[in-house]
Amino acid sequence: MAADLEFENLVKLYYGDLYRFGLSLTGSEADAADLTQQTFYIWANKGHQLQKAASVKSWLFTTLHREFLKTCRRRNRFPSESIDECATGLPNVPADCAERADWQTLLRILAEIEDDFRAPLVLYYIEDLSYKEIAAVLALPLGTVQSRIARAKIQLLHRLSETNLPLEQAK
């Protein structure tokens, strides 16, 4: 079962994915490393309780997200406003805008998106998880997850298009 997975192999397999998820949530390399290590620490103590080996990846992402939410609560960082309803027009963002943005710019834009919307959006972009799996990781209804991803994606694309010069001007 899950406990049979060697810890070192588990770290090798998922360290990068979890770190990127943590970095995208926090925007801080130190916080991302802390969250990732804390996730493996919890795994080392509680991972043996997991019954299905196939659920390891989801379990790790769920745990990291929970630890992130705990950190947010401690810092009182939960904003009360929802994502900007006015920005929900469907974007027509050329792929060139994304190509010109480096990962630091993407992280900065992600950091501007509300926590509750950022996590599903990050999983949508960086992991090969189905919508049902993303919903399971975040313990949210499927419809809520899809709605949050859509709204957060629109906001990200709008900000991306505002951040970059049009191709003609960039040359």
Add this chain to the structure above:
Amino acid sequence: MNKREAKEILLLYRGPIDDSDPQFHAALGYAKTDPELCQWLGEQTRCYDTIRAKLRAIQPPPPGPEARSRRSPRR
């Protein structure tokens, strides 16, 4: 289904990973009949691929000694 509805659905479409998801089937079919929507879809999936590749290219620092020295989970 009209173009606007198809676009709203396809906003979440990521490419092959979502091909087996039935919620996209009708909208993908609609896009095949609408060149403008088809072009928008191509652009948006290219945009998705680019953002995904950039985020996935972030290299983490090596795990700290604390993590490396952890023992295997209890059995």
